[in-house]
Amino acid sequence: MDNKTLVTIFWFRRDLRLNDNAGLYRALKSGNPVLPLFIFDKEILDELEDKDDARVTFIYNIIESIQTELHKHGSSMLVIYDKAEHAWNSIIKDYQIAAVYTNHDYEPYATRRDDAVKAKLHKHGIEFKTFKDQVIFEKDEVTKDDGKPYTVYTPYQRKWYTTLKPFYLKAYPTEKYLQNLVKTKSLSIPSLKEMGFEKSKAGFPDQTYTDVIADYAEKRDFPAIKGTSHMGLHLRFGTVSIRELAKTAHGYQNKTWLNELIWREFYMMILYHFPHTMDHAFRPEYDRIKWVNDEEQFKAWCEGQTGYPIVDAGMRELNATGFMHNRVRMIVASFLSKDLLIDWRWGEHYFARKLLDYEMASNVGGWQWAAGSGTDAAPYFRIFNPESQTKKFDPDLKYIKKWVPEYADFGKYPKPIIDHAFARERCLKAFKTALAK
Template identity: 60%
Template sequence: MSLTTKDKITIFWHRRDLRLHDNTGLYYALKSGNPVVPLFIFDRNILDDLDNKKDSRVSFIHEAVTGMREELKKAGADILVEYGFPTEIWKSLSEKYQIAEVITNTDYEPYATERDQEIYRILKKEGIPFKAYKDHVIFEKKEVLSLQNTPYTVFTPYSRAWREKCNDFYLSSYPTRKYFKNLHKWKGPSIPSLKEMGFEKTDQTFPSSKVETELLENYGEQRNFPGIKGTSHLGIHLRFGTVSIREMARKGNENSSTWLNELIWRDFYHQILWHFPHVGKGKAFRAAYDTIKWRNNQGEFKKWCEGKTGYPLVDAGMRELNETGFMHNRVRMVTASFLAKHLLIDWRWGEAYFAEKLLDYDLAANNGGWQWAAGSGTDAAPYFRIFNPTAQAEKFDPQGVYIKKWVPEIGTDQYPEPIVDHKIARERCLLVYKEALNQDEK
């Protein structure tokens, strides 16, 4: 049966929640009293900006949407998949079908917020309610505030308040499958292929969405060592919502307070992006840092991108990123600090490079991490604290396991000399930062 113009339906719009289980908005759609039609839009506003037509993230999304479709078919239902510009698609859908309401989950990024406001206006003209629910984080917007009713800008007190507020209510799953009978029974057209959208399938192997209890139990001791598998690699699944954040937080609660802390960092950066949207639009959280006189040497940036700086841990991290779309978190901090402080290259250059390469790229976390490393962000390391990449390698990769894997020519004539002397770079950084910050105080 196809979808007809006579059917009165609720449309549930999937975005960063590519799963059917424990999905907040989908749950409320299924309880709306109308047959539910899931929808996904391959958004050209995003896709047209991707230069790499073998972008692994597009393949990942396509696989996830295809997987949801297979699951829906078992319930006699289907998903409507569109390719184009959301405003045009919604104008068309609102004219074509009898839509009782549109339900989705909130996306907190600046583009998404502006897009949703526009869609809200389009639907309002047609008398169609547009509702958004919280699904991507445990706490959003103004849910965790200080005693002064202001947003936290330092992580430790935020995390304390987060833990005090969090209970079983916030971590409970939404039993969507129980209401699958309320899905509209129909057979949809085929999903647009990657080729039809101008993309190619990647040969990338994606990490599992399962996280082992043993890994979580050892997470606190092992997470800083890139040479061992001590982290969950769940970033891409959290980014695109193929796993439930509530389920993951429960696992953290049960098995690893340190791992749960990483999920709290994720919430923290999302509420920073919400309260201080300028950070998502190319501005430093601390305005004084926008006056730093960056060197921005193109040749040095290229060497950093390619993993040819002569600093083995930095190079290993960049090569891992370029080849796999992943970089260990400890190494992310070291490579980011090196670019901003050793080379005095604007952190935004590095942020953009990570945005292009990371499978788990998430604006809130990527921006938060880069500004932390550069000293310009919330809860940032003081500007005078500069990671020594050699000392970091000795401490966190003492046997050189990680470095040897990604920099096999280490110790040979093929490996370059350091691009800059650590001591000279440190002194130069301190001078440039101090000048900018002192100037701002005048």
């Protein structure tokens, strides 16, 4: 390919796969050779606090893998390290572009970025086309009869199922059209070091998930066993197709696992319609709560040194692996926001830093649920008791013994940083006062 060839660019973002990719499929059928593009966005990377951030390594590995696959087709991906807007200045200069295709991204930063890029391309007469890819239903596709967004999950879930038709789960046969990729020599990828990062030693989950679906309802709440699929990371970066997952899950009689995928779409819809919820309570009255925000207690929570073994096990699992079991996420979130009366946003930020599968919509939604300020909020007086949660979901202490081995040694394990009964009463009083205004 020479630089005078008219090309369609496909911009990879949260859809890092060649198969069943909505935007890539349409780009390949556009009539022009397709140049794949990925931008390591400085705006995002500069915000990361850890230079061995495992998510950057994961993305880098996937980009290398896609590049290898593209080489088999005589093609290559253009990979740039820059701020997105700046990157497009050079791309527009270097290539004759007919159109840019990509898939929707719904997070507030992404929508601002895409609006700016669209305006820039428009000035040069270049179309910017985006498509739905990372969800089955988006934006206004599942609404109340009056067209307004749902703000409670259960009726949203019911409407999701009645809206679903087989064609929504049909894969895009991208592989049939890969011969329409640009033919070009191998393009280089900036190294992690050039971008200021180092390779993470973290392990990443594979893409096997069918082994847990059938028993998911019975096993998902027990952190000592593999009862969950660990597919969050792959969904976050689009290394697996949501259509494939939903179609597979829909084939099972028990829909509990599919319902979790619907929760994800519910929270994405909420963030799209109510973008203020990324840093403000969905229910405004909850922003009146007077948080204690004790920094020493927050540090103890972060490090898994609270003296509550189920909480500490969860935080240590997170710090060591970038993963935390779903049930335990609820327990530690309740403990931080209710027992310690620490602003849920502190916890949300810490999860954003550490979770491999961090997705803003689900993370904010989960934290606001735990704090009582969200859509399907647990009533503020529902406060998880770490001891009863342990008896119910880790009765043999297998999970705790794995992550808090010193628990049995009363000399080594820290005493509780707060008394739960006292904390519960304090929380009820603080919430009641705030909500009474």
